[in-house]
Amino acid sequence: MQLFRIRKSKLPEQNSHIEANLANSKIYVKDLNKVYHSVKGDTVAMKDVNINILENEFVSIVGPSGCGKSTLLRMVAGLDVATSGQIVIKDRNIIGPGADRGMVFQAYTLFPWMTVADNIKFGLKLRKIPSKEQEEITDKYLKVIKLEKFRNSYPKELSGGMKQRVAIARALANSPEVLLMDEPFSALDPQTRADMQLLIRQIWQIEKPTIMFVTHDIEEAIFLSSKIYVLTSTPGTVKKEVPVILPYNRDLSLKDSERFIQIRKEVNSLIEHKSL
Numbered sequence: 542m543q544l545f546r547i548r549k550s551k552l553p554e555q556n557s558h559i560e561a562n563l564a565n566s567k568i569y570v571k572d573l574n575k576v577y578h579s580v581k582g583d584t585v586a587m588k589d590v591n592i593n594i595l596e597n598e599f600v601s602i603v604g605p606s607g608c609g610k611s612t613l614l615r616m617v618a619g620l621d622v623a624t625s626g627q628i629v630i631k632d633r634n635i636i637g638p639g640a641d642r643g644m645v646f647q648a649y650t651l652f653p654w655m656t657v658a659d660n661i662k663f664g665l666k667l668r669k670i671p672s673k674e675q676e677e678i679t680d681k682y683l684k685v686i687k688l689e690k691f692r693n694s695y696p697k698e699l700s701g702g703m704k705q706r707v708a709i710a711r712a713l714a715n716s717p718e719v720l721l722m723d724e725p726f727s728a729l730d731p732q733t734r735a736d737m738q739l740l741i742r743q744i745w746q747i748e749k750p751t752i753m754f755v756t757h758d759i760e761e762a763i764f765l766s767s768k769i770y771v772l773t774s775t776p777g778t779v780k781k782e783v784p785v786i787l788p789y790n791r792d793l794s795l796k797d798s799e800r801f802i803q804i805r806k807e808v809n810s811l812i813e814h815k816s817l
């Protein structure tokens with residue numbers, strides 16, 4: 542049965558509970574359920590998930606493998622459909638993909654036949670943004686990701702970290718309402734991963750995009766976020782919302798601080814580990 546409400550218009554006025562929650566929220570997930578049907582039977586991937594991400598928040602989703610982190614992000618992206626429940630971005634019900642959501646995935650998704658600059662410009666061209674503005678936006682984001690010298694290079698000439706920097710620039714160039722990131726740094730070596738964490742935190746502090754970030758890495762989630770949702774193992778549901786009270790300006794030495802270690806212990810104790 543399809544309970545997911547297919548509406549593009551604003552929410553009904555009588556739905557005062559949702560209205561109240563929406564007042565300052567950017568991504569609002571209400572009673573979300575997801576069941577996958579296959580010949581082998583049904584898999585309940587998500588059960589009654591409720592999430593509220595405020596404007597300009599950096600929120601991470603963590604949980605054991607298979608708990609439904611990617612499923613949740615894909616549904617917020619509109620790439621997968623919920624079995625029931627509601628996803629609202631600003632005041633719009635999500636019924637499919639849209640330019641209001643920028644995505645960065647684990648796998649490198651740049652167009653190999655386009656230069657770095659053309660990859661960044663891709664969405665701007667689609668939206669027929671005037672070419673002068675396209676150039677200005679591209680220049681700005683090449684600077685943000687510190688790849689000005691690679692403007693005319695092709696993806697095959699870049700390292701993994703550089704490719705992910707371009708993917709982030711391409712997503713941000715479209716000024717999305719929210720940035721959805723699914724394990725974007727997990728294919729990178731530890732040093733590059735740490736550099737990328739610093740870069741995305743810096744970008745967030747300057748540009749203040751609303752970010753929903755899926756990761757396996759608890760330290761990464763704490764270092765980057767203002768709030769973490771810990772999901773239970775399958776079917777995924779929210780076990781706890783953990784606020785991350787740490788200094789606003791962060792460098793990697795923060796990971797050795799007493800407060801950081803305390804939060805890491807708390808989040809780690811919430812993750813249900815199972816022997817394989």
Ligand SMILES: Nc1ncnc2c1ncn2[C@@H]1O[C@H](COP(=O)(O)OP(=O)(O)OP(=O)(O)O)[C@@H](O)[C@H]1O
Nearest residue numbers: 577579584586605606607608609610611612613775
């Ligand atoms: N297309 C599909 N068909 C059937 N089951 C699926 C499908 N996609 C995901 N699942 C199941 O849904 C559950 C959640 O999967 P999902 O990939 O969202 O978890 P995850 O937390 O992102 O996992 P990981 O941390 O290992 O990447 C799992 O039990 C998975 O097997």
